[in-house]
Amino acid sequence: SIKAAQRNSNFSSNEKLTPYPDVILHNNFYEFGLGKQDPSRKAQQFKTDPWAIEIEGEAEKVGKFALENLIKPHKFEERIYRLRCVEAWSMVIPWLGIPLADLLKQFKPTSKAKYVEFTTLYDPQQMPGQKALFSSLDWPYVEGLRIDEAMNPLSFLATGVYGQALPPQNGAPLRLVVPWKYGFKSIKSIVKIRFTETMPRSTWNLTAPKEYGFFANVNPEVDHPRWTQASERRLPSSLFSPNRIETLPFNGYAEEVAHLYAGMDLRKWF
């Protein structure tokens, strides 16, 4: 099905792509270590097959489902999205996958489903970072979206990148891609999706609530308390050109998503 994927040009950037080796060798996936190259080194034995996803909470159809059965009915597409990390670097990546809304709708979320919570696999045997002694993060990694954010056509579930299956370091077999939010929202290796009535706490929010809010929308006007978010370095950067560019509101996707936050004080709801 990945091979049959067509590029969705409505949702694709025409910027220069970050080369494949950089996309698969520069990862923040702390379950596999703190260094950028740790995940590519330590995740190669990671087992992604068989893979099941548990659906819980405020939906008509809940239970545990095999991944292939969940994604088989959907049409795969390619989308070229900007990825803006909260650490102020960015990439342009061709993802393969399905719209998140398509997958969520099949479980028939009820009117009580105001939020969606996602959980990463917890398996310290396979994920050495979850055994790390001095980690500031609680495992498993948890992230969340408001239901209207989750149902927005931009929200995407990726199973592949650059026309190939997703490598483990990029979040195989299934990861979220929310291009208008900082990268840490795009949770990897998802094993659980829960529909909730109340706002879920996310991992980074629990670790440092003053630095990472629930929304985490890319916003050049709201700095991280310890660094500016006004600009970013587009990777790969060579040594004598840091490749610094201006950061755009909602990572350049304001037209598609700004209306979701109409009337909200984005300094408060950062």
Add this chain to the structure above:
Amino acid sequence: MVLGIKPAKSRLVWCFVFFGLMLPLLMLSYDIYTQQLGADPAKEIVKYLGTWAIISLWLSLWVTPLRRRLSLAWLVRFRRMFGLYAFFYSVLHLLAFATFIVGWRFEILLEEFSERPYIIVGAAAVLLLIPLAVTSTKKMQRRLKKRWLQLHKLVYLISILVMVHVIWMVRASYEDAIIYGGFLAVALFERIYFSYKKSKPLKKV
């Protein structure tokens, strides 16, 4: 001849330590040359140089405790070298940051310095190392006499600034802060303990 080590042998040890601390820079240069630093070489280089600046500075602070506790008097010969390596790597660390990450764009430099508090304390530590490096020669030591000792006590303030710099960067792990903090704490507490012990009998007199 220092503590029973013959000149020829002690020169060998000196060369060993000198190249030992130069090696990280050579290895980094090799990684840069062979392009093994990944998509964001700038950050890797800056972090690597910073790490070796801290290791060198901490080594200089460990000389006195080790000399006192393990009677390793000959270590004193290397204290200046450790201090100068700390200066060397921290200047490279700062230059790498300004060149590879900021690209010497003044407005970004200004923004980074004013908005990232850990950069301010880090830069302050490097600035404070300058007078120590300049007065590190034997000649200056002789000329400044007592004031030399007072001036070089700045290293304690510098080490605290470096620690703040490290702690302020903590994100997903406390590992760096705990390891660097542990080694610094031992080096500082040994001094406090020593001066406490020394001062005690005097009070009785």
